Amino acid sequence: xxxxxxxxxxxxxxxxxxxxxxxxxxxxxxxxxxxxxxxxxxxxxxxxxxxxxxxxxxxxxxxxxxxxxxxxxxxxxxxxxxxxxxxxxxxxxxxxxxxxxxxxxxxxxxxxx
Amino acid sequence: xxxxxxxxxxxxxxxxxxxxxxxxxxxxxxxxxxxxxxxxxxxxxxxxxxxxxxxxxxxxxxxxxxxxxxxxxxxxxxxxxxxxxxxxxxxxxxxxxxxxxxxxxxxxxxxxxxxxx
Numbered sequence: 001x002x003x004x005x006x007x008x009x010x011x012x013x014x015x016x017x018x019x020x021x022x023x024x025x026x027x028x029x030x031x032x033x034x035x036x037x038x039x040x041x042x043x044x045x046x047x048x049x050x051x052x053x054x055x056x057x058x059x060x061x062x063x064x065x066x067x068x069x070x071x072x073x074x075x076x077x078x079x080x081x082x083x084x085x086x087x088x089x090x091x092x093x094x095x096x097x098x099x100x101x102x103x104x105x106x107x108x109x110x111x112x113x
Numbered sequence: 114x115x116x117x118x119x120x121x122x123x124x125x126x127x128x129x130x131x132x133x134x135x136x137x138x139x140x141x142x143x144x145x146x147x148x149x150x151x152x153x154x155x156x157x158x159x160x161x162x163x164x165x166x167x168x169x170x171x172x173x174x175x176x177x178x179x180x181x182x183x184x185x186x187x188x189x190x191x192x193x194x195x196x197x198x199x200x201x202x203x204x205x206x207x208x209x210x211x212x213x214x215x216x217x218x219x220x221x222x223x224x225x226x227x228x229x230x
Contacts, residue, residue, distance in 0.1 A: 043220045104158035
């Protein structure tokens, strides 16, 4: 069964609104989760590393005020896209580290209209 | 900074035949991990095979094997007896060793594999 769950799998939001994507670790506690973004026909690009109980570490070029990450518990990290614009439309994937293994979520399609 | 390069945007293979997907990488680190991930249309990332850089022996998982050339920084994936279900996007990925304190993955641009019946 799934080890990492993402919700929603698909979401459509209006331009200017905010949308939240959840990443849950189902089988273990995760102090570290990762958020990736994948544009159509492109590779996965790491956006940020989410650390439980502390601030996320963002990759260069990723706007931390636009992509808010909250890792409030050992099983849940959330990515909030604030004031979404059509160019934010993309596939967002989270991954969770358990020891020496990384597990990926099923991903979330975001469409901003 | 580390980089991963996949020079084949698309490959085709006849069912039951063998295909090799190429991947090169650049790093100054001596200890690291390399991975091949499969991404079918569902978009779920599926680990195909992993290689630890300190191990000279090439990793093998059933029909999947790698040719790891550390000096050349090359990490190709060979799929034997290709099946229709192997059709997907394949990503090569690099990760530093845990001793570096980072668990970040760096992905290549992917190779789309088509399997012809």
